[in-house]
Amino acid sequence: MASDRKNKKLFGAYKKSKFREVNVSAVNERMSELSTFIKFEKNVRLKGKYVAEAKDIVYLQSTKRLSDLKSLNKKYSRVVDEDSVVKVTPTSLALKFLLGAVNKEEIASKRPKAKVIPPPGQFAYRILKFLIRKEDFENIFGQAIADMWEEAAEADAAGDTTRRRFIVWRDHLRLAITLALYFKVRIFKQVLDIFKLAS
């Protein structure tokens, strides 16, 4: 048993520890969204999102950066699935589950060609999460990014790439303006506090 485990490790295989059922939810009349969750290693979770009408688009999100995902794929080229070793990388396994659910739900009659596209604003998300207080990030900036994801996904579903690009640019500009105002207000409040203490 121990040698078996050692062999699996040697071949870059990994037993998936947690897997959540694929969740299907209707976003609006035109669009359904599928999401799943697979935990591969401690602190590396993969969440997938598939917009049904945009047949070639799957958003894959991870708790780690894309470079970490690549190294995860490199580390584990095979996954132990119900005692058999499947030659599949962690990210492609996440996609496989999502697309399997698409066929099962008969949302798409033809198996779609999937490509991994990270949701817009990933960079802004990480930068702002680092810069802003947790409470303010969750209440203001995180919500604005979530809106951008939703609207961009809707534009994807409608196949309107121009609109998607417009939404991404517009919302990044808004985030930048809000960030500038946020720091302005915070500095003003701090100066006011110092002034109050001094007087």
Add this chain to the structure above:
Amino acid sequence: MLPRLSTIEYAVLDILRSGREMYGLEMVNASNGSIKRGTVYVTLGRMEEKKLIKSRAEENPTHAGMPRRQYKISGQGQAALSAVEHYQAQMSGVMANGV
């Protein structure tokens, strides 16, 4: 004392008056342009500080990624809304009858 509500704050309370929980973008879409996307979350944050509304993070998010915050009108918000509307009704009565 009459509570001080800005136009946007009034519009938010008016949308939430049914007691249904909504998130920011839903409110923007329901407001027919009276609430702007750029200011909605700052306004909601301020209103929460004033205890006019309550919020909680979505428990079972259907969307992958950031959990949405669902907003709901508070008792204090209901009271502020009725006070402002009562005042508006009184004022329009005075204007109609002439001073």
